[in-house]
Amino acid sequence: MTDLMQDATPAARLARLIARQAEKRHLAAIWAEAAGLAPAMVVLDIGAGTGALALEYARIVGPDGWVIALDPDALCLHHASAEADRRGLRLRTITGSIESLPALPAAPDRVMLTDALHHMDDPGAGLRAIRAAMPEHATLFIAEYDPAAPGAVGAPPAKRLPRACVRAMLADAGFAVTRDADAPDEHYIILAHAT
Numbered sequence: 132m133t134d135l136m137q138d139a140t141p142a143a144r145l146a147r148l149i150a151r152q153a154e155k156r157h158l159a160a161i162w163a164e165a166a167g168l169a170p171a172m173v174v175l176d177i178g179a180g181t182g183a184l185a186l187e188y189a190r191i192v193g194p195d196g197w198v199i200a201l202d203p204d205a206l207c208l209h210h211a212s213a214e215a216d217r218r219g220l221r222l223r224t225i226t227g228s229i230e231s232l233p234a235l236p237a238a239p240d241r242v243m244l245t246d247a248l249h250h251m252d253d254p255g256a257g258l259r260a261i262r263a264a265m266p267e268h269a270t271l272f273i274a275e276y277d278p279a280a281p282g283a284v285g286a287p288p289a290k291r292l293p294r295a296c297v298r299a300m301l302a303d304a305g306f307a308v309t310r311d312a313d314a315p316d317e318h319y320i321i322l323a324h325a326t
């Protein structure tokens with residue numbers, strides 16, 4: 132059965148996305164450690180979806196930090212926001228795409244871009260927009276499914292972005308890569324700074 136056939140209503144679609152993204156919640160701690168998330172930081176989570184990972188980041192940055200969750204999907208963000216309120220976490224949401232990012236409420240220390248780049252219509256334009264929004268001190272953290280992995284979990288291999296391609300797009304957008312490593316569940320991670 133295709134996703135569209137499953138999603139008879141917006142509520143059914145949201146429930147499916149909540150369940151799917153909850154399966155990846157364990158990755159939040161791994162991504163947070165690799166990106167160096169710490170209390171009181173401001174974290175921009177691009178393509179936050181239902182907030183399964185953003186809410187974990189909000190727990191780490193705590194009462195003196197903020198997570199800004201960006202996604203074009205208003206229904207998913209509404210769910211993330213309600214969960215943050217319920218758990219007493221500091222999460223702000225912005226409905227929109229990275230290519231048309233409005234002014235942020237606070238300058239981010241970390242920009243998280245996990246399993247979102249391969250969803251973008253123009254990933255190169257997305258990275259250029261992120262570069263324009265990033266302060267000099269900030270770190271960009273990318274996690275993507277590796278097309279060289281078997282495809283037992285996650286995005287279909289044909290939809291995955293090769294790391295060499297992501298590295299080339301980062302260089303074009305004005306980033307220098309500081310770390311590139313294999314990661315769990317068929318991922319690779321890349322950390323980068325603005326040049």
Ligand SMILES: C[S@@+](CC[C@H](N)C(=O)[O-])C[C@H]1O[C@@H](n2cnc3c(N)ncnc32)[C@H](O)[C@@H]1O
Pocket residue numbers: 152155177178179180181184201202203204207227228229230244245246247250251252257
């Ligand atoms: C698979 S979900 C990733 C959710 C979460 N970041 C994770 O690691 O599991 C991809 C998300 O990227 C969002 N997205 C797609 N294009 C985008 C864009 N141009 N700007 C911001 N978010 C985008 C989608 O709406 C979707 O919620």
